[in-house]
Amino acid sequence: MSRIGKLPITLPAGVSITVHPDNRVEVKGPLGTLNQMVDPDIQVKVEEGQIIVSRPTDQKRHRSLHGLYRSLIHNMVIGVSKGYEIKQELVGVGYKATVEGQILELHLGFSHPYVIQLPEEISVQAVTERRSNPIVTLKSIDKQLIGQVAAKIRSLRPPEPYKGKGIKFVNEVLRRKAGKAAGS
Secondary structure, eight states: OOTTTTSOEEOOTTOEEEEOTTSEEEEEETTEEEEEEOOTTSEEEEETTEEEEEOSSOOHHHHHHHHHHHHHHHHHHHHHHTOEEEEEEEESTTOEEEEETTEEEEEOSSSSOEEEEOOTTOEEEEEOOTTSOOEEEEEESOHHHHHHHHHHHHHTSOOOTTTOOEEEETTOOOOOOOOOOOOO
16 A cells, blocks of 8 residues: 555644545645645545545556655645745856846856746845845745745756756755876
8 A cells, every 4th residue: 555645634723625526636725725636546535633544446547646645735735825936046156146036047158148937926026235146035825836946947057066056955965076186
């Protein structure tokens, strides 16, 4: 049996869940509302302030979907109650980040700046303090969307292993390589 799938999800205060007849799960909380379509074979029940996800058989497909949908619903509950935040650091000389509404402009050492139009569900903030690297902060209630946007931003200039220049997550540990050894 799935170890993750059989764990019940406790509902925090202020969060409500609705399971529609078309197997759509809707989670409402103080930060917003999220929807997720669930496979017709997987059953979602709300009992005594807990969400229980169950499967009909022990087929490999049902076992994999069981843990998947339990994790997706759990992420939705956390998202509408607390929200998600990802911080990224721009390491490099002359690297800059500016925000204007939902548009993020990044200067990453190329001849042109990258201009990224962010979805409405994500709020973005860029902070540059004296003598420190610029930090871009993304906030959202949708874990999948914020992770996808953060990965896209990081892919513009991934950190390189020699000096560590590039876009990295705050508190990310990078493997560094030694440079060229001096010849004799």
